[in-house]
Amino acid sequence: FFRRLRENLSKTREALGAEIQATLFEGDVDEETWERLEEALIMADVGATTTAKVVGQLEQEAESGGLEGGEALSRRLQELLADIARTGQDRIDLRHDPTVILMVGVNGTGKTTTLGKIAWHLRNELGKSVMLGAADTFRAAATEQLQGWAERAGVPIVTGPEGSDPGAVAWDAIVQGRAQGADVVLIDTAGRLHTQDDLMAELSKVRRVIAKQLPDAPHETLLTVDATTGQNGLRQARLFAEAAEVDGIVLTKLDGTAKGGIALAIAGELGIPVKLIGVGEALEDLRPFDADDFAQALLS
Numbered sequence: 001f002f003r004r005l006r007e008n009l010s011k012t013r014e015a016l017g018a019e020i021q022a023t024l025f026e027g028d029v030d031e032e033t034w035e036r037l038e039e040a041l042i043m044a045d046v047g048a049t050t051t052a053k054v055v056g057q058l059e060q061e062a063e064s065g066g067l068e069g070g071e072a073l074s075r076r077l078q079e080l081l082a083d084i085a086r087t088g089q090d091r092i093d094l095r096h097d098p099t100v101i102l103m104v105g106v107n108g109t110g111k112t113t114t115l116g117k118i119a120w121h122l123r124n125e126l127g128k129s130v131m132l133g134a135a136d137t138f139r140a141a142a143t144e145q146l147q148g149w150a151e152r153a154g155v156p157i158v159t160g161p162e163g164s165d166p167g168a169v170a171w172d173a174i175v176q177g178r179a180q181g182a183d184v185v186l187i188d189t190a191g192r193l194h195t196q197d198d199l200m201a202e203l204s205k206v207r208r209v210i211a212k213q214l215p216d217a218p219h220e221t222l223l224t225v226d227a228t229t230g231q232n233g234l235r236q237a238r239l240f241a242e243a244a245e246v247d248g249i250v251l252t253k254l255d256g257t258a259k260g261g262i263a264l265a266i267a268g269e270l271g272i273p274v275k276l277i278g279v280g281e282a283l284e285d286l287r288p289f290d291a292d293d294f295a296q297a298l299l300s
């Protein structure tokens with residue numbers, strides 16, 4: 001699995017890892033070292049704030065004599081990155097009856113695919129029974145696409161006509177999920193609304209309807225962020241975090257991007273943990289996010 005992660009992150013590693021190795025291992029450690037390190041992290045979309053924090057800390061420790069040589073610097077850098085990636089990390093708690101998971105995210109980020117992957121993973125790898133709710137009633141195509149994934153994952157789905165009340169679909173999904181003894185109810189939401197206010201209003205309405213059924217639900221709100229969009233993904237995450245209580249990020253399309261550092265920017269700057277990563281287009285291409293493995297795969 002770790003080898004797979006290294007392969008998935010190969011583009012980021014090529015861009016970042018090689019430059020960092022060159023910077024820390026070749027020549028004297030001086031001002032230029034820190035500048036090159038900063039540049040490499042920013043190029044990998046780690047973000048200015050998080051980069052400054054990490055490089056500042058490393059520089060301070062090196063100057064106070066705690067870190068001698070490229071090996072020690074590189075190891076310490078990996079630790080600092082893992083610490084940031086670990087921010088707020090905890091597993092998705094599936095012990096509710098049922099556990100309600102709300103999926104939010106902008107169209108095109110891989111939200112529907114991720115819903116299918118999560119449903120498949122829950123059913124086939126964890127043996128859970130799942131009910132899907134297609135509460136993105138904004139576009140008929142969204143519902144149809146989700147129906148396709150439900151079929152492939154082998155889970156039932158509740159839908160509503162285009163333009164119908166998303167809250168009503170969420171409500172029905174929970175009612176039917178409870179009636180059928182589902183362990184998890186997974187609810188999709190609209191990925192495009194005209195303004196931030198619309199988005200906030202829509203999400204809070206869906207949440208309110210869910211809470212009327214189950215007072216402590218939704219138990220988990222997951223936001224899909226497309227890793228290939230780099231800093232734009234960070235901006236989206238910030239907007240959604242303001243509009244909904246986001247508990248975790250699913251970082252999609254991490255395969256084939258050199259912008260994998262965005263996981264660190266989101267954790268470091270928004271304090272929202274990355275919980276799952278998407279590493280391909282197939283049902284099984286979803287992985288739990290492990291901060292240590294991630295930092296190691298980025299650098300070595």
Ligand code: GDP
Nearest residue numbers: 107108109110111112113252253278279280281
């Ligand atoms: P939505 O509009 O947010 O629901 O996005 P979709 O689920 O329709 O995905 C948009 C595109 O991204 C599709 O072509 C997916 O196959 C692709 N996609 C989704 N997740 C991943 C991933 O982890 N890796 C790759 N390479 N492609 C992905």
